[in-house]
Amino acid sequence: MSKRNNWENKQSARERLRAEREQQAKREKARRQFVVAGAVVGVLAIAGGIAYGVSRMSDGGGDKSTSAAWKAAAEQTLVKPANTAGDNGTEIVIGKKDARHTLEVYQDMRCPICSVFEQNVGDTIDKDVKDGKYKVSYRIGTFLDRNPQIAGTGSKNALSALGAALNVSPEAFSAYNKALYSKANHPEETKDDFSKDDVLLKVAQQIPALKGNAQFEKNVKDGTFDKWALEVSDTFDKAKDVTGTPTLKIDGKKLQVETANGKGVPMTPQQFGPAVAEHLK
Known part of the structure; x- marks a missing residue:
């Protein structure tokens, strides 16, 4: 009993550890995806800002001078x-x-x-x-x-x-x-x-x-x-x-x-x- 229980306990501990690692890996993957997505959004925002700035420059920056x-x-x-x-x-x-x-x-x-x-x-x-x-x-x-x-x-x-x-x-x-x-x-x-x-x-x-x-x-x-x-x-x-x-x-x-x-x-x-x-x- 003791041995079996001890093995089962060890086996259960290993399974819990593996499950925790899998969950951690999933969380890390999600975090990387979020960071990448945020970076893409940031780049697009910057690009959009540049485009908007160029647009404003082309129309006189609000002074309608063109x-x-x-x-x-x-x-x-x-x-x-x-x-x-x-x-x-x-x-x-x-x-x-x-x-x-x-x-x-x-x-x-x-x-x-x-x-x-x-x-x-x-x-x-x-x-x-x-x-x-x-x-x-x-x-x-x-x-x-x-x-x-x-x-x-x-x-x-x-x-x-x-x-x-x-x-x-x-x-x-x-x-x-x-x-x-x-x-x-x-x-x-x-x-x-x-x-x-x-x-x-x-x-x-x-x-x-x-x-x-x-x-x-x-x-x-x-x-x-x-x-x-x-x-x-x-x-x-x-x-x-x-x-x-x-x-x-x-x-x-x-x-x-x-x-x-x-x-x-x-x-x-x-x-x-x-x-x-x-x-x-």
Whole structure:
């Protein structure tokens, strides 16, 4: 009995030891498989990160500074800002709805003459709109982005950011438009600074309604209204009698924007008022 029991005990111990070794081997195999799988996932994640980084580099790192990024924007689902009208939201009208007259303003956000014009008569237009003399219909183009000598994406990107401001309020749109055209903020025509989101967001901090506005900032960075900007630009291009910016019309009739002294020199407030009054007779 003792011997048999002793052998059986030894045999049982050996079987338990073998079973434990088999279990340990299985656990070790599973651990190696987990480590290998984790390494593969890590490599894929790194590769994915590199691919994402390259993708972001190719689209300007969020500043939408390449034509490829805007080709992709053309395929987006259209998102129209609040405070717009028309089928594609391309009608941007600021002022009292019951104003009898309409001032059409054709502009390009990179246009240096538009900048000077806004600096000269922008305050006069704001006062006239507030007084109900007329409402303003903005027609914004991006043709300067297509100029081979200064090609870029700043006109489109600034227009998209204006859409984000309009989504906040018409007042925010007007104030932001004025700020972008100001002498302190408007870049030279040859510099495509408006293609960079951080430049546009920095200017926006000067507008109380946009300063620290998380939704506005998100819409600019995400390009929420990029597709809309392209639609607005297409509408501008359909105006056959507009050959440059700024172009102004009162109730469809062209208003002389340049001074009589020289081509490309915008009129002063003293000249603008009488010219508008003449059309409103």
